[in-house]
Amino acid sequence: MALAGAAIIYPGPTPIGDPARWIGPSDYPADAIFERKQGVSVVEVTVDPTGHAVRCRVPVGSGSVSLDKAACAAVAGRGLWQPTIDQSGGPIFAIYRQRVTWMLPGPRPKSPGVQPDMQIEVAKLPVSAADATVVIRQIQRADGSQESCDVVQPSPSRALNSVACTVGAQLTANAPIDDAAGQLVRGARWHLIEFVEKGAAPPSK
Known part of the structure; x- marks a missing residue:
């Protein structure tokens, strides 16, 4: 039996209902089953101010179209x-990301954890490696520039929290949000920033 599941939800807009119920075995494409295709798709959905999806892209593909x-x-x-x-x-556009895992009977595909949107190397961490991650919510203008930034899941280190918003502006600069018609719009994104000590391995997920 083919399985499809959405196990990991990234920081972002709040879903109504259980996202795991949005996809199931019946969604597994017949051609992918025939060709024994499996893997992990990370989808990125543009949610409009009413809470409905208007666009979807796949920044990290499974290897199968x-x-x-x-x-x-x-x-x-x-x-x-x-x-x-x-x-x-006021309600605004927002970006939602979710990981969808496609599995067939037999060996399971490699399923990595949530990867940071940006990894920052520092000379010395002020906290343990496990605590050196920060989640920020950014409001970005239509051109992608950062309008504001809030730390929604802080590190115990105020310094890291402050730096996360500063470096996070680089992430939105090249990723403007567009609506159903392809017009650039003002909206919100969530990003996971991970800090690692120079020369040290990142924390295990």
């Missing part, structure tokens, strides 16, 4: 989210 397309179709077609609110209380 059919599986990636099916992942986008299921998550964007069935997903619903709470509207994302900015500092003034």
Whole structure:
């Protein structure tokens, strides 16, 4: 029996309902089953101010076009989210990411954990390696520039929290958000920033 599951949800807009129910074995494409294709698709959905999906892309593919397309179709077609609110209380666009795992009977595909959006090397960590991650929520302008940044999952280190927002601006600069018509819009993104000590291995996930 073919299996499809969405086990890992990245920081982002709040789903309404259980995202694991948005995709199941019946979504496994017949051609992918016939060709014994399996893997992991990371989908990135643009959610509009009403909480509905308007666009979907696959920044990290499974190696199968059919599986990636099916992942986008299921998550964007069935997903619903709470509207994302900015500092003034108004709803805005937002980016949602989710990992979809495709498995067939037999050996399981390699399934890595959530990877950081940016890894920063420092001379010495002020906290343990396990505590040296920060999640930020950024509001970005239509051109991709950072309008504001909030630390939503802080490290115990204030210094790392401050640096995360500074370096995070580089991530949005090259990733503007577009709507269903392809027009660039103002919206929110969440990013995971990981700090590692120079010469040290990153913490195990």
